[in-house]
Amino acid sequence: MTTPNRKSAITPALVAAIRERYQLDWHGIHGVSHWARVRVNGLRLAGRTGADSGVVELFAFLHDCCWLDDGYDRGHGWRAARFATSLLGTHIFLPDRQFDLLLQACGGHTGGDGHPSVTVQTCWDADRLDLGRVGIVPDPLRLYTDAARERRMIEWAYRRSLGNCSRTGAGSRSLTGLTQSAMQP
Numbered sequence: 001m002t003t004p005n006r007k008s009a010i011t012p013a014l015v016a017a018i019r020e021r022y023q024l025d026w027h028g029i030h031g032v033s034h035w036a037r038v039r040v041n042g043l044r045l046a047g048r049t050g051a052d053s054g055v056v057e058l059f060a061f062l063h064d065c066c067w068l069d070d071g072y073d074r075g076h077g078w079r080a081a082r083f084a085t086s087l088l089g090t091h092i093f094l095p096d097r098q099f100d101l102l103l104q105a106c107g108g109h110t111g112g113d114g115h116p117s118v119t120v121q122t123c124w125d126a127d128r129l130d131l132g133r134v135g136i137v138p139d140p141l142r143l144y145t146d147a148a149r150e151r152r153m154i155e156w157a158y159r160r161s162l163g164n165c166s167r168t169g170a171g172s173r174s175l176t177g178l179t180q181s182a183m184q185p
């Protein structure tokens with residue numbers, strides 16, 4: 001369940017490990033700006049769905065970190081799950097049950113066959129709500145949770161997805177290369 005005022009699961013050390021692993025443009029369509037928006041989408045949804053917010057945050061920063069190119073790479077999700085496993089206990093700290101959900105969310109996020117866990121559903125919706133970055137308006141019929149299907153939520157996320165929050169805005173940049181404001185709702 002979502003824990004108010006908890007510390008973020010996204011630590012500088014984790015981001016550094018992901019950045020070392022990521023092979024594409026850090027600011028490209030599958031890169032850190034997308035992950036930051038998915039995190040914000042997911043945390044907003046988690047407040048409604050009751051999803052585990054730690055899993056949602058980690059999914060946001062891991063699910064696309066193992067793409068090999070910006071074209072067609074169906075293996076990237078399960079590759080991300082294996083990468084997450086390599087970080088367990090050093091950069092990722094989750095109980096077994098939540099970690100298993102993280103693996104399923106990363107591994108299955110391109111399949112779209114559904115999942116019984118509301119945490120996994122929330123992760124996948126958070127990702128799909130950011131499709132505006134590649135010119136696609138999210139389709140409510142392809143979202144899993146009632147909270148994500150709400151017109152107001154889709155419109156809010158779509159507007160955010162059209163901006164490239166990594167290259168706009170003032171203020172100091174963090175390790176992610178994002179302004180602090182990009183990590184905020």
Ligand SMILES: [Fe+2]
Binds near residue numbers: 063064
């Ligand atoms: Fe994604």
